[in-house]
Amino acid sequence: MKFKFPQTLSGIADILNVNFIGDKNFEILGINEIHVVEKGDIVFVDHPKYYDKALNSAATTILINKEVDCPEGKSLLISDDPFRDFNKLTIHFNPFIASIVSISDSAIIGKNTIIQPNVFIGNDVKIGRNCIIHPNVSIYDNAVIGDNVTIHANTVLGADAFYYKNRPTGYDKLISGGRVVIEDNVDIGASCTIDKGVSGSTTIGKGTKIDNQVHVGHDTIIGKKCLIASQTGIAGCVIIEDEVTIWGQVGTNSGITIGKGAVILGQTGVTKSVVGGKSYFGTPISESREKLKELAEIKRFLKERKNTE
Numbered sequence: 001m002k003f004k005f006p007q008t009l010s011g012i013a014d015i016l017n018v019n020f021i022g023d024k025n026f027e028i029l030g031i032n033e034i035h036v037v038e039k040g041d042i043v044f045v046d047h048p049k050y051y052d053k054a055l056n057s058a059a060t061t062i063l064i065n066k067e068v069d070c071p072e073g074k075s076l077l078i079s080d081d082p083f084r085d086f087n088k089l090t091i092h093f094n095p096f097i098a099s100i101v102s103i104s105d106s107a108i109i110g111k112n113t114i115i116q117p118n119v120f121i122g123n124d125v126k127i128g129r130n131c132i133i134h135p136n137v138s139i140y141d142n143a144v145i146g147d148n149v150t151i152h153a154n155t156v157l158g159a160d161a162f163y164y165k166n167r168p169t170g171y172d173k174l175i176s177g178g179r180v181v182i183e184d185n186v187d188i189g190a191s192c193t194i195d196k197g198v199s200g201s202t203t204i205g206k207g208t209k210i211d212n213q214v215h216v217g218h219d220t221i222i223g224k225k226c227l228i229a230s231q232t233g234i235a236g237c238v239i240i241e242d243e244v245t246i247w248g249q250v251g252t253n254s255g256i257t258i259g260k261g262a263v264i265l266g267q268t269g270v271t272k273s274v275v276g277g278k279s280y281f282g283t284p285i286s287e288s289r290e291k292l293k294e295l296a297e298i299k300r301f302l303k304e305r306k307n308t309e
Helices: 009-016 048-055 082-093 288-308
Strands: 002-008 019-021 027-031 041-045 061-064 075-078 156-159 164-167 170-173 179-182 193-195 201-204 279-281
Touching (some): 002 009, 009 019, 041 082, 048 061, 061 082, 156 179, 193 201, 279 288
Parallel strands (some): 027 041, 061 075, 156 193
Antiparallel strands (some): 019 075
16 A cells, blocks of 8 residues: 655654654655565564564565664664554555445546446546446445446455454454455456455456356455356465466465466365466365376275275
């Protein structure tokens, strides 16, 4: 999530009421999670296991719960609870603004786009030309939709990320400040849910087609010309490269990559990253030919054992 205007290290420290290490005028351009940080971003870290990863990331300001040596060219914000203070920054720079109308006055809707009854379109949404948005679709704030997109009834774009910190008092929610981006020529079926990014964008690439009842988690990136069948559940922070086919009732772990041109057969559990250009099946996942051989061998073994009893 980028700020509308550059901020300073001391200015951010004042917002959070924390100490800092570095030049008080050190420039800060936004906040982001570790997997999408860029120069100028703040990243937060609250566990020693991940200190090195955060300190050596592209982020140039680290919101951290211990005073450590500051890498050259970077700055630190010292917080007793970085998770809490990351939420404070999201709320400060991207506050929730309630809407009292079905289509926000700040929404931009392109020529020849059709909006059916009972559609909700939030603040600062951008929708391109020649789209069809069917009844009861909800498009949350800041979503970006390209040209020639069809979205069927009851689909929700931009719900919050499923991201919580377990505390003694209960689960503490990481507030989502990202968005959903739908590129040109995408079709999205009925009753789909596509969560917005925590700080970046959940993206559906050009020409991809998504069936009914598909869930896409936060910050996931789906490439161009993919086919995703009904009841598939894609976790957060997944990368699906171009021209991937995913059949029905597939589920994935978070943080994995599915390579270009891969085919994931129905009811597969994608528990790890897989290379492109191959067909996969089963849980745990393996190449479909190998999995089918395994199943045939098990069947043969059981038959032989039964015959010897």
